[in-house]
Amino acid sequence: EIVVTQSPATLSVSPGEGATLSCRASHSINNNLAWYQQKPGQAPRLLIYGASTRATGIPARFSGSGSGTEFTLTISSLQSEDFAVYYCQQYNVWPRAFGQGTQVEIK
Amino acid sequence: EEQLLESGGGLVQPGGSLRLSCAASGFTFSSYPMSWVRQAPGKGLEWVSAITASGSGTYYADSVKGRSTVSRDNSRGTVYLQMSALRAEDTAVYYCAKIYGSGTYFPDYWGQGTLVTVSS
Numbered sequence: 001e002i003v004v005t006q007s008p009a010t011l012s013v014s015p016g017e018g019a020t021l022s023c024r025a026s027h028s029i030n031n032n033l034a035w036y037q038q039k040p041g042q043a044p045r046l047l048i049y050g051a052s053t054r055a056t057g058i059p060a061r062f063s064g065s066g067s068g069t070e071f072t073l074t075i076s077s078l079q080s081e082d083f084a085v086y087y088c089q090q091y092n093v094w095p096r097a098f099g100q101g102t103q104v105e106i107k
Numbered sequence: 108e109e110q111l112l113e114s115g116g117g118l119v120q121p122g123g124s125l126r127l128s129c130a131a132s133g134f135t136f137s138s139y140p141m142s143w144v145r146q147a148p149g150k151g152l153e154w155v156s157a158i159t160a161s162g163s164g165t166y167y168a169d170s171v172k173g174r175s176t177v178s179r180d181n182s183r184g185t186v187y188l189q190m191s192a193l194r195a196e197d198t199a200v201y202y203c204a205k206i207y208g209s210g211t212y213f214p215d216y217w218g219q220g221t222l223v224t225v226s227s
Binding site for chain 2: 045
């Protein structure tokens with residue numbers, strides 16, 4: 001079973017600044033990683049898959065990188081609508097697993 | 108436009124059973140695997156189960172294995188999650204999710220969820 005760990009748990013950022021979120025897998029998952037955004041009271045939304053491919057309609061300020069066990073989600077310039085919780089999920093092996101999430105809050 | 112509408116949640120006693128349904132529209136349902144993901148109050152996402160497009164293959168998290176059965180009716184565009192021997196720790200919002208494509212099994216579209224509360 002693969003364990004997925006996200007850091008930090010909370011990230012305080014000012015609007016307009018950039019943010020870097022990390023996701024680590026306990027074993028190599030190649031590039032089989034997705035990132036999701038969830039706002040309070042809403043369902044998650046797919047942002048990135050294949051570690052670096054933006055989903056349809058996702059702004060270019062969101063970018064993903066990494067392979068193997070280390071992955072990063074970068075938001076280049078945070079807009080007000082970007083303050084939310086972000087989850088990564090590995091889909092290389094069963095059972096699928098999510099990280100515990102990173103909350104991006106307004107500084 | 109893709110739409111997923113979950114139903115069947117509610118209050119159930121410990122040890123009880125429940126069947127969740129998810130009605131899909133706006134895409135060719137029979138071509139896509141489907142998944143269930145849950146979220147306990149104030150907690151993160153937990154993958155629960157998945158089913159292949161044909162329904163011939165199913166996958167479960169250890170936390171629900173042996174107590175849950177995922178199934179689908181492609182003629183009705185609906186996926187189900189039958190849960191039994193429910194415990195307090197099964198209390199969560201249960202999301203139905205469309206899978207991006209066979210061989211990937213990551214969700215690309217989610218319903219709004221249905222709340223299951225296990226309590227006496």
